[in-house]
Amino acid sequence: MKVQDLGSFKQKALQWANTFDVCCCYESNSYPDAYGKFDFLLAVGVKDSINLKYGSAFDALKIFYNIQKNWMFGLLSYDLKNEVEKLSSNNADGLNFPDLFFFVPQYLIAVVDGEIQIILGEETVLNHIEALSIKNTARHSAIKIESKISRELYIKTVEQLQEHIVRGDIYEVNFCQEFFAEHAHIDPLNIYNKLKKVSPTPFSGFFKINDQYILSASPERFLCKRGNKLITQPIKGTAKRSNNAKEDELIRLHLQNDAKEQAENVMIVDLVRNDLTKSAVKGSVLVEELFGIYGFPQVYQMISTVTCQLDHEVHFIDAIRNAFPMGSMTGAPKIKAMELIEAYEFSSRGAYSGTFGYITPEGDFDFNVIIRSILYQSSSRYLSFQVGGAITYASNAASEYEECMLKASAIMQTLEN
Template sequence: MYHKQRQIKKLTTYIPAAETFRALASEQDCVFLDSSLVNDLGRFSIIGACPYLKLVKDGEKFFINEKEETGITFEDYLRNYLRDHVDQNESELPLVSGAVGYFSYDYGRKLQGVPSGEKALVKIPDAVLTFYDVYLIEDCHQKETYLVANGITADASEKIREMEQKIRQRTERKEEQRVPHNIIVTPNFEKEEYKKAVDDMIHYIIEGDIYITNMTQQLTIESDKAPLDVFYDLRKNNPSPFGGYMDYGDFQIVCASPERFLKMKKGHVNTRPIKGTRKRGATLEEDLLMRTELENSEKDKSELLMIVDLERNDLNRVCKPGSVKVTELFTVEEYATVFHLVSDIEGALEEGKNFVDLLEAAFPGGSITGAPKYRAMEIIDELEHGKRNLYTGSIGYLTLDGDCDFNIVIRTALHKDGKYFLGAGGGITAESDLEFEYEETLQKAKAILEALR
């Protein structure tokens, strides 16, 4: 659609996207999808600038460029838009035209038809998708930087020149003396309350309501540290393949997620659930011990196996018969503060279906709900103290040629009204140990709490 006016320019000098983003972060709705951990999963980092279409689902209301739309639903509008604005990407870049945004867990809860009796600790829209004219894309493997301008908000050549000028004017971050920030952390569970809720979940499992579920506590953190500074400290000390920073004016998202939810490339779909966590050891010996313990944990393997089964069923709803396969089962991945046990499931999307069909079939991710999904989500709402909001939703991009890549929103802080909101949870099975489950939430919150300090 835009290929005639689109321009793609490879910069002669390689400039990491994180270096450029500081100069662009204050621009309207500028977003950064950050692969600070460069591995097989984290290859590209993406900055979106110059928005031209913003879709917001806020409760029962749907807004297009801030104007309320009552004649069509958010899902139908997006489905139609993707169908009517197909734009082939003939480059090797992950996207040249499309949108970046998020879907909250509560968006998914409503999508699944699960009612909620809980209050929201913080309120933001259920979903935001912003289509951008200009992208800066870093190939973290090849050490190359590209600028893409589609010529929608202004002439593409002009936008390329404008972006190059901003890159030249970028202010490199000087090493400053670190000033500790005091933080006040208020959990929405007392320790014994949390353990009691986990015990109640175990009883639901024993009674046959569910096989596995996920239990979350949420932390409200008072800190005067700027969200952008939190993000840069987090990406430095806890690099991740699916991180990001999003500034929507009255709230900011700081993300360091290790988990892919859904990727689609030319109709090939894959999801990569995480189930099973161990902290990193203080010594090489202790590190190896914790890794081996996770590799040999029957509890964690059975937990992951149940989620793999759920994800296979979700993908089978929209994928070609016989195409859904498990390509990895129990792989241990290493991160700065933890080890994770992961699997990978793949399939081929049916002809005539697009991203919206995939979202409706699989969202929210089974690794953070449990199985069966609907009943697990009902129990989550009953036992957790407050709506999850953004936590365990998804952040990522979708393209106008039908591709997408979205994470699971974990290791993520939401900043609004001078406070940070952070969720931390884990999978619960019949074998779960109450003390261990509580301590695991603290371990998962550790990296962000350190960044906030």
């Protein structure tokens, strides 16, 4: 089915979806993507679901998929690291998202090449959506955003992490900080629509699990499966864009040739190559693109693409487990980096730097990295977003702090009235 105004249809469809207890939207915002199959996916309502703490969550997901053999949408939170490795999580968590939540939707609407498809549910739902009126974006009450740590403490912590690098404990670690607001009264759907306008990205999405919301402007793919091929596209390397075209092009070229950013990127490429090797046909791991530069509204990002052929003896859910959590959000070596993250960060990551996405009945899947995202608990009115960056021996702590603020800028702008 074709509609005259696709943007309006998507907005109405999300408005309708938001009346259900659970819904998940996955949107590419028309970014070109060699591995993307859908411009827009909207899963609504629950036929069946699982909600688990870490322990044997991945095995339970495998059983759930093998029983259902249906479309599934879900969340894998960062704390599943404690199941993958012998790790723990003790930092404060104001949100308490599930460690693993997946659901089989009642309705599934897709947009491919401008064509609307009903994959699950009755076709008549389209008439209901089309008849809706778009609600005007309401102004939200003032939100007081606070940081868990000061600039001074951030810089001191980065310098402490660099001491671990000097000692040879790690080469690189992704250190993050939380910004939060208590007593935040927002309309999550309106905030998501606003965030999408400020920062349209290829792996954005809106995920509602009862009173918990993920409003995501993620630019990063964690892991994707197409047939027998696995694809991961880690981001490492950021540069602020300019409104001046000539200056902007110079910034792009500088990032492309920046030895420090390349060093950060290649460390993570090596890490994800190692992760894929656990699931790959021997000798099939390939770096398809190294140091690709991609433009987003606020920043240029350095993105590499690593692929492999999935070993037929490895279940695709085990392939997800073998790569989780994503190397771009941990560091190298991975286990030691995660131990230091727990020791030096001041907040639990929870859903942040986890992933959400979908699995098809055939066992294909696509999952993002939950970054550049607002997390919100509507019953407690707690709002949170985290930002971070790769810390290496060559990092300048003050510059890393400024990069964090740049990454937070789209969310800060979104939350302003």
